[in-house]
Amino acid sequence: MAQTYELVASLRDRVGKGSARTLRREGKTPAVVYGDKQPPLSIAVDTKETFLKLHAGGFLTHVATLKVDGQEIKVLPRDYQLDPVTDTLVHVDFIRVSDTTKLTVNVPVHIVGQDKSPGIRRGGALTIAAHEVALQVSANAIPEFLTVDVGGLDIGDAVHISAVALPEGAKLVDHDDFAVATVAGSAASASEEAAEAAAEAPKA
Incomplete structure (x- = not known):
């Protein structure tokens, strides 16, 4: 079985390019959690910590536990975007999962x-x-x-x-x-x- 890990995240009350640029200046990356028949959840994750997980290998096959304002959400990264010029992380999509999720x-x-x-x-x-x-x-x-x-x-x-x-x-x-x-x-x-x-x- 693949490894698991934890990421600390925070809720985003604003979305859009301006808000995303502000987050990135603060060392955070905008992300979205979707799936499990629940509304999408806009969050921000630590850019450096997430980037290290990305380059450790197996990013899209390792289940993660997001800790969001006291709530724990089990997720799997499904997609991510890198800046084509700087190769920095600019966005991550997560999907909610459980042990029985196929x-x-x-x-x-x-x-x-x-x-x-x-x-x-x-x-x-x-x-x-x-x-x-x-x-x-x-x-x-x-x-x-x-x-x-x-x-x-x-x-x-x-x-x-x-x-x-x-x-x-x-x-x-x-x-x-x-x-x-x-x-x-x-x-x-x-x-x-x-x-x-x-x-x-x-x-x-």
């Missing part, structure tokens, strides 16, 4: 076992077809990442998504049983295999 999230793929792959050790090249996979999963069961082990792959072999362990109850979204990672032969290894095949062929 969400569609993009989960990173971690490749392991490259050093054990007979195909890679023979000069084959590892091709990764998906660096993240869309899953429908409960908010309390979002995985930090999906592990794909290529340690048993020889040249020409692949690991399909059906062989990758998913959290209980999780479902793939808009995916067939595609190959997540493949070991393809390099030109050198292909020449070597051709030479071996020629040597082993029966002579006339």
